[in-house]
Amino acid sequence: MANVKFEHITKRYGDVTVVSDVNLDIADGEFVCFVGPSGCGKSTCLRMVAGLEEITEGRLYIGERLANYVPPKDRGIAMVFQSYALFPHMTVNANISFGLKIKKVPEAERREKIKWALDLVDLGGLGERYPKELSGGQRQRVALARALVLSPEVLLLDEPLSNLDAKLRLKMRTELKRIHKMVEATVIYVTHDQVEAMTLSDRIAIINLGQLMQAGPPLEVYARPNNMFVAGFIGSPPINLMQAKLEERDGKLFVVTPDFALSLPEDKAAKARAWGGGPQDFGELSRAVVLGARPQDIYETAHAPAMPWTGNTIRAIVDVMEPLGDAVVATVLAGQQVLQVTLPPETEAQSDRPIDLIVDLSNIHLFDPQTEEAIF
Numbered sequence: 001m002a003n004v005k006f007e008h009i010t011k012r013y014g015d016v017t018v019v020s021d022v023n024l025d026i027a028d029g030e031f032v033c034f035v036g037p038s039g040c041g042k043s044t045c046l047r048m049v050a051g052l053e054e055i056t057e058g059r060l061y062i063g064e065r066l067a068n069y070v071p072p073k074d075r076g077i078a079m080v081f082q083s084y085a086l087f088p089h090m091t092v093n094a095n096i097s098f099g100l101k102i103k104k105v106p107e108a109e110r111r112e113k114i115k116w117a118l119d120l121v122d123l124g125g126l127g128e129r130y131p132k133e134l135s136g137g138q139r140q141r142v143a144l145a146r147a148l149v150l151s152p153e154v155l156l157l158d159e160p161l162s163n164l165d166a167k168l169r170l171k172m173r174t175e176l177k178r179i180h181k182m183v184e185a186t187v188i189y190v191t192h193d194q195v196e197a198m199t200l201s202d203r204i205a206i207i208n209l210g211q212l213m214q215a216g217p218p219l220e221v222y223a224r225p226n227n228m229f230v231a232g233f234i235g236s237p238p239i240n241l242m243q244a245k246l247e248e249r250d251g252k253l254f255v256v257t258p259d260f261a262l263s264l265p266e267d268k269a270a271k272a273r274a275w276g277g278g279p280q281d282f283g284e285l286s287r288a289v290v291l292g293a294r295p296q297d298i299y300e301t302a303h304a305p306a307m308p309w310t311g312n313t314i315r316a317i318v319d320v321m322e323p324l325g326d327a328v329v330a331t332v333l334a335g336q337q338v339l340q341v342t343l344p345p346e347t348e349a350q351s352d353r354p355i356d357l358i359v360d361l362s363n364i365h366l367f368d369p370q371t372e373e374a375i376f
Contacts, residue, residue, distance in 0.1 A: 001028040001186050002063035002076060002153035004049060009058035011044055011210075019044050020210045021058070026203075031180050031187045032215075033197035036207035036233070042190045045207070046156050049188060050079050062154060078147035079156040082163065084139040086131040086146075092118070093127040096146045103150075117145035120179060137168040141175070148183060157189040161196065173199055194234050198222070206230050223363075228290060228372040231365055237295045237329055237340045243369070244291040246272055254311065255291050255366065259335025262291075263311025265361050271376035272366060289375065292365035295329065298341040300349060301356040314339075314357040318349050332357070 004026040011019040019041040026032050034042035047053040048060060051072030060067045062075055078099075086095050093114055100110045118124050121141040131139055140160055147155060157176075161169045177200060180187055191197055197204045198218040205215040206229075214226040218234075225231035231239050244257045253269040254261045264272060276287070299305070301313070316332035316339065328343040332355060341357060349355050366375040 001184060003028050004154055004186060004188065005061040007059040007061070009045070009048065009060060010056050011048060011053060012056045018210050022212045024205055024212060024215055026186060026188065029184045029186055031189065031200060031202045033189045033191060033201035033204045034207055035191055035194055035197040035204055038192055040207045041210040042207045043158055046158055046188060046190050049154065050077055050156055051075055076153035077156055078150045078152035079158065080143050080147050080160045082159040084131070084143045086139060086142060088131050091128050091130055092123065092142050095131070095142055096149055099146060099150050113149045117149045120148065120182065121145045121175070136164050137172055140164065140172060144179070148179070152185060154186045154188065157187065159191055176200060195236065198234070206233060225365065226374055228367045231292050231367070235294055237342070239365070240293045240295065240339045242291045242337055244289050245287045246276060246289055255289060257291065257337060259337050260314050261311070262359055262361060262364065268376055275368070275375045288369050290367040290369050292367060293359055294363065295340045295342045297360040297363040298339065299358050299360070300341070300343050300347055301358050303344045303347065304358045307358070307360060312359045312361050314359065316355050316357055318351050318353055318355050321349065321351055
């Protein structure tokens with residue numbers, strides 16, 4: 001195992017900057033997911049760790065060694081690509097042992113490592129098959145076994161599940177967590193699927209436009225996003241973001257949209273006042289905010305948990321309902337505001353009918369519309 005450290009890492013192609021000043025420490029044995037939209041720079045970060053891309057600026061450490069100019073074969077890494085990249089004319093055993101043969105590992109040791117890897121990825125007894133005789137999930141596990149037999153200090157996974165169907169992806173996620181627990185390798189995993197990132201990783205690193213937006217444990221990032229991008233990217237269904245403003249009413253601070261107003265709890269109100277310079281100092285520009293409320297924090301009144309019911313109710317009209325079995329995702333219209341809310345399966349809500357909603361004010365978010373940074 002080895003830690004990986006990014007120090008002000010930047011990558012440019014000519015005048016185009018694709019990764020900008022990334023700083024990140026990945027601990028020994030940690031499972032970290034790089035997540036973000038297509039083209040954000042996450043695979044480029046992975047390829048710089050692998051040595052497949054040169055670093056324009058900054059320093060990359062693998063273990064305690066500066067790795068900027070270390071050849072890929074000497075970095076102690078192994079990589080699994082999006083495509084399986086298996087040799088079709090070789091058996092499973094031959095595919096897995098290919099890297100070991102290049103390293104001139106003795107045959108007896110190769111056989112022992114192949115058996116260990118096949119058992120680890122649950123492919124025991126399939127060593128003499130060819131890739132064409134395997135399912136997609138089995139081929140992906142062969143590619144993973146081929147990387148694991150090299151005993152890498154760092155295992156790099158570049159969207160390895162993207163070619164699989166939904167059921168296989170779920171199974172392979174479980175397999176990856178089990179394998180990581182057994183081999184205790186440092187893993188860097190690239191994906192654009194935030195569900196994969198949330199379920200697999202010890203920490204997630206959210207990247208957008210080549211910049212590291214936030215890094216932290218999945219639930220921490222979900223509950224306390226640094227900015228609007230992170231709030232909107234993490235969470236399904238996505239967070240509701242609404243243009244609003246802050247108003248003082250009888251000594252209480254409200255976040256007001258054109259269609260409803262929500263009373264801020266005192267702890268959040270104090271932070272909002274500090275951000276705005278105090279209740280008497282709000283200018284028209286500094287009053288403007290973006291209100292964020294996750295669908296899971298907006299309840300149908302008839303099925304809401306116990307909470308204060310003052311200044312946090314919304315009257316809306318149900319537009320579209322999407323039953324998911326364990327929940328119903330409903331799109332509702334609160335005046336001009338279009339919101340998504342998560343309702344229980346026993347809801348009696350119906351399309352084109354009114355619905356009374358209540359917002360859990362302890363979990364709402366406010367963002368600065370100019371910087372898009374979180375106010376609290």
